[in-house]
Amino acid sequence: MKLTTKGRFAVTAMLDLAMRQNRGPVTLAAISERQHISLSYLEQLFGKLRRAKLVSSVRGPGGGYNLAQPAQSVTVASIVAAVDEPLDATQCGGKENCHDDRRCMTHDLWARLNDKMYEYLDSVKLSDLVAQQATRKSAVSVLQDKRGKEAAVSA
Numbered sequence: 675m676k677l678t679t680k681g682r683f684a685v686t687a688m689l690d691l692a693m694r695q696n697r698g699p700v701t702l703a704a705i706s707e708r709q710h711i712s713l714s715y716l717e718q719l720f721g722k723l724r725r726a727k728l729v730s731s732v733r734g735p736g737g738g739y740n741l742a743q744p745a746q747s748v749t750v751a752s753i754v755a756a757v758d759e760p761l762d763a764t765q766c767g768g769k770e771n772c773h774d775d776r777r778c779m780t781h782d783l784w785a786r787l788n789d790k791m792y793e794y795l796d797s798v799k800l801s802d803l804v805a806q807q808a809t810r811k812s813a814v815s816v817l818q819d820k821r822g823k824e825a826a827v828s829a
Contacts, residue, residue, distance in 0.1 A: 681759035683711050684719045688753050689803050691729065692745045699731075699738030719757055726756035745804055751796035761795070763787045 690705045702720060706713040720739060723729045730742040741748065754761065763784040770777040 681754040701738040745801035748800040
């Protein structure tokens with residue numbers, strides 16, 4: 675069981691959008707280039723994200739996409755659900771017919787895992803991911819600056 679590219683790419687694209695939100699509408703072409711995701715695939719995903727009211731589009735020159743809700747109110751679970759990504763570890767898709775049209779012995783185990791996955795993804799906000807990226811970039815800058823100073827001292 676794994677999250678497919680549809681869900682992963684949707685979360686990645688939404689994170690990219692959220693990180694650049696304060697600069698105005700973000701084009702799918704720019705997201706495509708930065709994240710190495712096919713433009714046509716992004717168009718499909720953003721159609722679903724727009725219908726779920728997670729993003730809004732701006733037409734015309736300087737157009738693109740904006741978040742339709744504050745990043746702190748958008749969860750990873752809502753993004754994944756918006757693009758119709760199934761989060762299901764059961765073999766039967768929750769129908770309880772996985773073993774000769776009956777419930778298998780481990781059905782409850784996998785169903786509980788589904789609940790935990792959803793619970794976790796629902797607890798992670800888009801704003802949390804933006805903050806993580808900001809912290810990560812800050813740490814990389816500090817490390818690069820420190821290395822630059824060490825190189826200058828040893829020269």
